[in-house]
Amino acid sequence: SQQGEEDPQALSIQEGENATMNCSYKTSINNLQWYRQNSGRGLVHLILIRSNEREKHSGRLRVTLDTSKKSSSLLITASRAADTASYFCATDGGTGNQFYFGTGTSLTVIP
Amino acid sequence: GAGVSQSPSNKVTEKGKDVELRCDPISGHTALYWYRQSLGQGLEFLIYFQGNSAPDKSGLPSDRFSAERTGGSVSTLTIQRTQQEDSAVYLCASSPWTSNTGELFFGEGSRLTVL
Numbered sequence: 166s167q168q169g170e171e172d173p174q175a176l177s178i179q180e181g182e183n184a185t186m187n188c189s190y191k192t193s194i195n196n197l198q199w200y201r202q203n204s205g206r207g208l209v210h211l212i213l214i215r216s217n218e219r220e221k222h223s224g225r226l227r228v229t230l231d232t233s234k235k236s237s238s239l240l241i242t243a244s245r246a247a248d249t250a251s252y253f254c255a256t257d258g259g260t261g262n263q264f265y266f267g268t269g270t271s272l273t274v275i276p
Numbered sequence: 277g278a279g280v281s282q283s284p285s286n287k288v289t290e291k292g293k294d295v296e297l298r299c300d301p302i303s304g305h306t307a308l309y310w311y312r313q314s315l316g317q318g319l320e321f322l323i324y325f326q327g328n329s330a331p332d333k334s335g336l337p338s339d340r341f342s343a344e345r346t347g348g349s350v351s352t353l354t355i356q357r358t359q360q361e362d363s364a365v366y367l368c369a370s371s372p373w374t375s376n377t378g379e380l381f382f383g384e385g386s387r388l389t390v391l
Binding site: 171195196198200206207209210213244253255257263264265266267268 | 318369
């Protein structure tokens, strides 16, 4: 399988704390993306990082990429209850147009 | 519409029946994807359409599954002789697929329950 795997599978934190999720993948990539899924809804794109980038920021999100280790991390700073959702990484398997999703991290932010 | 539209949102069917799930992508998006998400699981790739090219069907789990995309727009995923293990949420996504962007826009999904 070319799917990535997120770690941890579930994470529970207090509002205001930072949340870190990790993603490992198996193949070479052109880019890696992170998505968010609220319960019972579709996925929403958060951020894309290209294979030649090591770090990217978007608002309270910080993504890192280590292609030598085939891993990425998503950091959400100053978490809010509204950040409660599942978070998935997706890689393109080097094709640029086919996307493989990980198993997701379920984040619960306690008010 | 403004986003990807899927119908029906919920479908309950009996084992052995055929079902059709529909996806209306964002206008102008050339790429269209179908994924399956079982309860509490990640997304399983099913099929990918890009413009007029032959679809990538490598993710279809069996020959009971098929999909078509008419006129480069609307897509229909058909499951024949449904089985209980087909119960899942079927997600459709589209993408403008300009070079090196790759962002997918997802619909809300069609929840299929096979009794």
